[in-house]
Amino acid sequence: MVEFSLLAPILLTLVIGSYETANYVLADLKLQAAAETAADLVAQTPVIDSSGNANYLRSADFTNITNAADQVMSPFATGSGQLKIAYASIVYDSSQNKVSLDWSVVVNGATAINPASLPNGAVASNLISTTSGSTDSVIVVQLTYTYTSPISYVLNSSYTITETAFNRPRYMNCIPTYLNTGNTCP
């Protein structure tokens, strides 16, 4: 018994430590899936809406996509602003011949996407065709999640993890939103 009491802390560290690590990795994978889901939902925006008009993303669409990302994170808690999302479209405007931020939507106080300094070291002009006379764009969605461990025996009680997804719009060269003038691409 004496020996077990000496060994117990080591064994507990092993058991709880592997649980905490696995849970953290699972949260990271979920966040990655949530980022891809959110970006793909934006990228799949159909050309027309239900009444046949030119489509654009409404404010409500972003709420819905954010809810979808929340669901992907389940069972990890996403309440009280734990999941921050920054949506952005970076577009090549052939009339001005430059790559610039078209629109940006942030949820729960996420840091807005900066086209000059993209995550993962990505360079916008490498992802967008800059052929003169045509429009092209890339959807960037960054998810920032404050991971809180249910037990903080080995690891810290909370970590901030970030995942970013870059998707090309599937059916349009550029996806307009309610933020655009006239709800159309530049």
Place this chain on the structure above:
Amino acid sequence: MLNPFAKIAAVLRRLGRDTSGNVMMIFGLCVVILIIAGGMAVDMGRAYLVKMQLSTALDAAALAVGSEANQTQTQLNTDLQNYFTANYPSNPLSTSVTVTPVPANADLTASVVNYQASATVPMYFMPLVSLLPGFGTFTGFNSVTVTTTAQTKKTTGLEVVLVLDNTGSMLCGPNDGAPAYSDSQCGTGVVSTDTSCTNSSNQSRICQLIQAAQLFVNTMASGITSSEQLYIGVVPYVTTVNVGSSFCSGATSCSHITTEACSGDFSDLRGNIIPVTPVTGNTTSGSTTVSNVSPDTSGIRAGMQITGPGITAGTTVSSVNSTTQITLSASATATGTGVNLTVGTYTAVSTTTTKTPTGRWSAGSNIITNMSSTTGIGVGMVVTSTSAGIPTAPITTVTSVDSSTQIHISQNATVTQASNQPLTIKTVGGTITNGSNIINAVSTATTPTVGMVVSGANIPANSTIVSVDSAAAAYTGGTGQLHIQSPTGGAGCAHYPTATANVPLAFYSPLRYDTTNTNTTSNWMGCVVEPTSSDENTGAGAVLNSASSDPDTSEPSGGWPSWYPFYWTKDSANSWPAVSSQSNTTEIQGRVVSDWGGFPGPNQGCPVPIVPLTDVTSSTGKTTVLNAIGSMWPRDEGGTQVHIGMIWGWRVLSPNGPFTPTNGHPLDYSTAQTTGWKKVVVLMTDGTEEWPAATHLTGLGFLNDGKIDTTSTTTAVTNLNSRLQAVCNAMQSSGDFIIYTIGLGSDGASNAQLQSCPGSTGGQFYAASTTNLQQVFAAIAKDLLALRLSQ
């Protein structure tokens, strides 16, 4: 004495019995294995994590490449790398990350593209296995390579038919004021002078439809560039469709069109050589007299076949008694008032009587006045004059005798004669002999020609001239001779007159197909009336269809029947010239009510021809389809039969259909399924099913022809709706078709059949306004070309 060995043995025995500190020792022995096992789990977990990350990044990169258009292979490869790198975490747990198409030189614009990504994950704990006893020689666990694959699929192999509304309401702008149509609302947004659809501010339905459909073809052609992988057909419809250019190789040689057996001339659903004359009259059961013939008997001659409710099959006209009464060869079997009758028509009539009065006439008028006498002059006699102004081609005839000094003639004079001029008014006639195919002593104003239909008392109906035996002068001199043949009376064509007599004769030229397909032709433009169904009564009685199977709702199993030429001769319901006048300039955009019926003719309501499946991956094929769409124009006839358009869409896609295949297309249904080809119908309409007035000719004939199972126009609309539903259901249940429907405007929105037509295939779209059409067609194109991850 102590044996030192015994002492040692005792100590060892005690040690063996002593269990103190055991756990520590066992743990000490196990900890190595525990660490290695736990470490291996961590290693595998990292490899799994890397695989997940690779997979996510590869999917995003593959979709990005697949959604690009008009890029070089090199650029697409670069984009693949860039999108992959952007989506792959910058601080990975791996080395040697690669992403390639499979095979490496694969065509990235192909319909199916495979990709592979792989990475090497270093193993930290796995190599420790070699420390274990007996595993010393174990190597090869320093790293693990993880691989993930993705496959993108774009649709290829498409047979698409565009079934497009060409009804009169397509002349309107975004709003037609339906259901209470009004020109004031119809004209909003329309540039009426823009008949070529080049004015960008013209929002008329037809122009917007042409632009949207052309955009669709261009989008599809730019999305599917592999040779012979995309076939598109076009079906413009009103209540009928135009198959002339598909079925006919000459003026008289058409496949799938009903003809009379002996002469090969086009015939109508009652067996009369077309053109025919519809009239109304009162019949009495048991009596051979038909009274109150309306509008008059001027188009009727003895010997013509007559059909209608209550008239026995094979009945002919025995004599024309007055301008409103005729006698039949057999008694009617029913009594009716104002029943619809059909008789053969004519262009020239006469007896051998010749009258030479004088009279005067005015250019542009069809009245001859101040005549010296009208005694002995009858309706149908030929009018000529040595003075100018009476047309001779076609022959001018007497249409009514008004008084002792005035007659009406069949066409307007071309020169005014203010003083009395000599006239020759004589009948056309000849001598028939019982059992002989020769007509002697023929008197006509001009020489008859081989192929003309000849009518007269005791001459079998649908008799035609097989030889003109005399010189021209003999006919004008009353001594001409003709040989005839006739199909009526049994098998073969050798059926000859049944009496010997001098009889008035009527000649007319049978209908021909206008190979130039002009929309102002007096010949047949190429539109069709649906075939007779197996249970349809084509007899002379009431031609009502009790309909268990209608040929216009499904694909027949035993080959396609023949269609009847759609040719609406001048009759009591219309008063038009022999030439249609519907064109881009007469059918004016923005006017749907005031122009309804304003530009009539025998081909009224006949749209431009169907284009069967055409390979649009070739530039000539694409041009053909684009030009066909560009040539569409509404033909206002007052009716809409969407199901006729839809069934022709099916027929264009049917491997058993009446259209000649191009490169094996339309494909067999089984071949299409095994090779992944899709058969697609895009049905567009701005309206709902609509039967025009009962007396209007439609793709289902006149209302009393019975093809729509009713003689009520209200019930007809109900039945048309169920026919559209039946076509859609049959196409859905066959599982061979993908259906898209587009409803335009308020009527398009309220068309319930349109909404349920696609079922679980394709989809139904609604274009609130004309400006939405382009987006709707673009959405369908995108849907058909949709890019997706398939693995």
